[in-house]
Amino acid sequence: MSFSSLLLQQTINGLSLGAMYALLALGFTLIYGILELINFSHFNVFMVGSFIAMWTLQSFGLSGQSIILTGLPLVGVLLAAFAVTMLASGTLGVVIERVSLRPLRGITGPAAMITTIGVSYILFNIILVTVGADAKNFPNPLPPMRWHVDGAVLELREVLIWVVSLVLMAGLWLFVQKSRLGKAMRATAQDPEAARMMGVDVDRVIMTAFFLGSALAGAGGLIFGLYYNFTSFIIGFTAGLRAFTAAVLGGIGNVPGAMVGGILIGLIEAYGGQFIATEWADVIIFSILVLVLVFRPAGLFGRLAPSKS
Amino acid sequence: MLLEFNDIDTYYGDLHVLKKVNYSIEAGEIVSLLGGNACGKSTTMKTIMGVVRPARGTVIFDGQPIEKLPTSERVKRGIAPVLEARRLFPRMTVFENLEMGAYLRKRGAEFDQDLDRVYSLFPRVKERRNQVAGTLSGGEQQMVAMGRALMARPRLLCMDEPSMGLSPIFVDQVFDIIQQINKQGTTIFMVEQNANMALSIAHRAYVLQTGQVVLSGSAAELRRNPMIREAYLGEMQVPAA
Numbered sequence: 001m002s003f004s005s006l007l008l009q010q011t012i013n014g015l016s017l018g019a020m021y022a023l024l025a026l027g028f029t030l031i032y033g034i035l036e037l038i039n040f041s042h043f044n045v046f047m048v049g050s051f052i053a054m055w056t057l058q059s060f061g062l063s064g065q066s067i068i069l070t071g072l073p074l075v076g077v078l079l080a081a082f083a084v085t086m087l088a089s090g091t092l093g094v095v096i097e098r099v100s101l102r103p104l105r106g107i108t109g110p111a112a113m114i115t116t117i118g119v120s121y122i123l124f125n126i127i128l129v130t131v132g133a134d135a136k137n138f139p140n141p142l143p144p145m146r147w148h149v150d151g152a153v154l155e156l157r158e159v160l161i162w163v164v165s166l167v168l169m170a171g172l173w174l175f176v177q178k179s180r181l182g183k184a185m186r187a188t189a190q191d192p193e194a195a196r197m198m199g200v201d202v203d204r205v206i207m208t209a210f211f212l213g214s215a216l217a218g219a220g221g222l223i224f225g226l227y228y229n230f231t232s233f234i235i236g237f238t239a240g241l242r243a244f245t246a247a248v249l250g251g252i253g254n255v256p257g258a259m260v261g262g263i264l265i266g267l268i269e270a271y272g273g274q275f276i277a278t279e280w281a282d283v284i285i286f287s288i289l290v291l292v293l294v295f296r297p298a299g300l301f302g303r304l305a306p307s308k309s
Numbered sequence: 310m311l312l313e314f315n316d317i318d319t320y321y322g323d324l325h326v327l328k329k330v331n332y333s334i335e336a337g338e339i340v341s342l343l344g345g346n347a348c349g350k351s352t353t354m355k356t357i358m359g360v361v362r363p364a365r366g367t368v369i370f371d372g373q374p375i376e377k378l379p380t381s382e383r384v385k386r387g388i389a390p391v392l393e394a395r396r397l398f399p400r401m402t403v404f405e406n407l408e409m410g411a412y413l414r415k416r417g418a419e420f421d422q423d424l425d426r427v428y429s430l431f432p433r434v435k436e437r438r439n440q441v442a443g444t445l446s447g448g449e450q451q452m453v454a455m456g457r458a459l460m461a462r463p464r465l466l467c468m469d470e471p472s473m474g475l476s477p478i479f480v481d482q483v484f485d486i487i488q489q490i491n492k493q494g495t496t497i498f499m500v501e502q503n504a505n506m507a508l509s510i511a512h513r514a515y516v517l518q519t520g521q522v523v524l525s526g527s528a529a530e531l532r533r534n535p536m537i538r539e540a541y542l543g544e545m546q547v548p549a550a
Contacts, residue, residue: 190398199384199413
């Protein structure tokens with residue numbers, strides 16, 4: 001393969017990984033923007049989401065990569081799988097907030113953050129104990145369509161990942177910019193007390209942020225399964241940490257920043273794996289994070305938060 | 310009475326901020342609350358809006374106790390704040406800020422009417438409607454803050470330091486507009502450090518010192534009161550010869 005086709009191939013791979021990281025990063029950024037809370041349970045909401053996706057696809061009679069669907073049945077199954085996974089993951093996020101975080105509202109210090117680590121471990125161990133430690137074969141009904149472009153290979157699953165991610169991110173963007181609740185979310189992120197005095201129900205805004213962030217993480221979990229053809233109880237940690245890095249890189253709290261940050265991390269991982277060595281991917285990713293933060297502490301698109309009065 | 314405080318005690322932790330405070334404000338009045346720093350003026354505003362809950366006492370709005378109601382319910386009943394230090398949503402546009410003021414109301418003819426009213430009171434706000442609020446000058450931000458509160462179509466407007474940080478010309482303009490808004494039927498309760506300006510437009514005033522009402526009366530009476538003249542109007546007391 002020539003250098004240019006290698007580069008193109010890794011760009012294709014990187015964009016797919018990056019789309020998944022971006023979906024996950026949005027959850028970190030939405031919740032941080034409103035609560036200034038790093039939500040570590042998000043790692044494993046993503047992992048649980050990929051299991052929900054696996055069970056949903058299995059409930060349609062799919063298993064492994066042997067059953068291929070095309071046309072309307074394929075579209076129908078995928079739409080249903082995304083809908084069920086996102087609804088269930090979103091609900092999981094809402095329950096986590098309601099049960100473990102709302103009682104801590106207004107308490108300063110690390111209590112809420114530590115709680116999210118605890119919840120993350122609970123989810124991790126529930127899946128480990130009930131499902132087992134071995135990796136599960138993830139049903140993939142996509143036909144093995146591929147196109148050759150300039151020496152690189154573009155697969156149908158990658159196109160699907162791009163389309164789904166674009167639609168979800170555009171939908172989130174429109175929601176945050178245009179809807180009444182989306183505007184209340186932005187107002188709450190900028191000045192929670194003032195938003196409350198306009199009549200905004202801040203609890204409802206927080207619940208919405210958890211629902212949306214967790215639903216996107218669920219979609220990310222489904223994409224993970226379709227991309228790698230497996231899922232396991234351990235997938236939350238690496239993907240979650242990279243997505244969190246993406247959110248910080250883009251400027252945590254900033255929605256477009258999380259999208260761009262996710263894509264960048266995906267590309268860095270793909271190029272680094274190709275041109276340096278796969279095992280060095282995390283070293284490269286986190287070195288770039290450290291460098292960016294040294295020179296731009298608020299991230300690429302972030303602004304340093306003014307202290308809230 | 311539109312608004313009454315009956316023996317209100319408010320605490321921040323162990324700090325006793327408001328001590329058995331009583332106010333009563335009639336519909337149609339401009340009432341000013343005077344006092345130095347940390348005397349409990351801002352806490353009064355937060356107690357009205359429900360951001361701070363009193364430990365004892367009742368707050369009556371339009372005949373109903375409201376001290377246990379959530380903030381959103383108070384906004385719905387017709388209380389709107391003009392916040393101190395012009396706390397707009399800095400990264401939202403001027404128009405979006407105005408929309409947030411009408412958050413609990415339906416879009417439609419009434420919303421459009423109120424928007425027209427705000428734009429005619431503050432032509433500058435109309436010019437800037439698509440600009441991000443954080444980029445406005447202090448005076449423009451104050452106008453947006455007042456416009457945002459009016460978008461709630463309030464019966465009672467609670468203003469926290471409307472003159473703070475404004476140039477004298479802007480202060481005159483802002484106080485003119487406060488009087489206009491009042492003449493159009495909105496009752497105004499105004500916390501203000503600038504006693505001179507406040508007493509020039511208010512009907513009545515309360516003076517708050519370390520959490521207690523030490524003086525109250527009509528604006529004209531208070532302007533003649535020697536203590537007020539010395540402490541708030543910047544006049545030295547001339548000892549009798």
